[in-house]
Amino acid sequence: MFDFLKKATPSLPETVADLEAVHPFYPVGVEIANFIANDMTVGRLLGIFATGCAGILAATWFLTSKVAPQLQKKDKLAVLWFCLSGTIHLFFEGYFSYNHTRMGGAQDLFGQLWKEYAMSDSRYLTSDPFVLCMETVTAVLWGPLSFLMIYYIITMHPLRYPLQAVVSLGQIYGDVLYYATSMFDHYHKSLTYCRPEAYYFWFYFFFMNFIWIVIPGILLKDSFSTTAKAFKALDRLSVSLQGNGAATKPKANGHIKRA
Template sequence: MADQTFSSVLNTVSVVSQFVTLLYIAFGILFAHLYRKRVSTEDYWVLVWLIYDFFIHLTLEGPFVILSLLGTVQESNHFTAQLWKEYAKADARWGVSDPTVVSLEILTVTIVEVFVVFTVNGIVQNKPYRHFMQICLCVCELYGGWMTFCPEWLTGSPNLNTSNPLYLWVYLVFYNGLWVVIPCYLLYQSWLAMSHAFSETGEVMSEKQETTVTTNVYRTYNTRSKNRSEKME
């Protein structure tokens, strides 16, 4: 297939879909702003991402799962199918209810959504389970990305269309790359937080042990001194 220009494949659906993703980012910013004074700057942007993540899974991938379980995206006339018909131009599997893709999306719109909700609540309420949920969320999303593309790469990528910058760099690389780069960063954030927490716990335990040893030595010394005094009397 000859290379196409970006403008030659740009259409109403692609423009509207980009606008919708920007709208979800705006939702994330508005939500995070509600808790601006309660969270750090870093967690402020984590909340923006999580709300964006939540809406993408719920309103875009949720309908994809339903359409794929009832038939295929390509056969559907539902308005939500238009987005996936557009994306299927870059990855044909999304138009034909590929079992691997649909299985991963079922996981995404159920279990992953629960992890998103708990992670958001953990951040805004400063819950102790926050980083555990965040790690579960990130591992699931990285696993989903790997299992979406690794089988395709191993078979020579027969379903991927990289003939156009829109399909390659926007649909395949940018949007899928977000769910690799950001989860990896959040895993690193959780690792730092847990390492710091364990370090502080270790320091507290060491201080308690030192206090206990000092107290025991002091008690032993006093007992021995008392015994000596009694013998002298």
């Protein structure tokens, strides 16, 4: 009786294997616009990314040692972090924010890197509102401010620790929300954006993002500690000056008379 409907309806994949043949991302059946599979191997992509990061760190260490040899080791390490972090925020995450509507078919280096990472979080291929807004804020704010932090550290600028606290707290806040929204969808809505292989969850999703909680957490603690010590020293100096003022009083001839 309804044969004409069957003929008019295009055939659809019926099994998980059929759906994964369309694309490899989860949840099964999620729509990825204009998807094209990567033509670079995972090993090559990760190798290029690791080599790029190593090159940035090596060049930054060399230039910092030449420009500011007086910096302590911990300050040089902070410069390394903010240079690498700023580069990833501004260029890599900025790439996603600008190209989010065409990520499924992107075949340039950054596009293929994002598609590989999306094995652990397919929201990067669906213009998910939270991920898009979070990454845009990260690229626009924390990227440029990370490079400003390098200048502040090298010049020992008085705003170094306040800005370090702001950038670090922003990175931690974005990362916590990133984890939280994914976990909320997983447990409350039964939506899983990560493939079932443990590698994608523990290495891509957890470890590679957890770095932006651990290191900013250390820098945030350093900012709080240094700021507290500075105010403590200022309070002691203020009390000392007030005490000296109370212990002296001027004479009529202009000389100071000790009490």
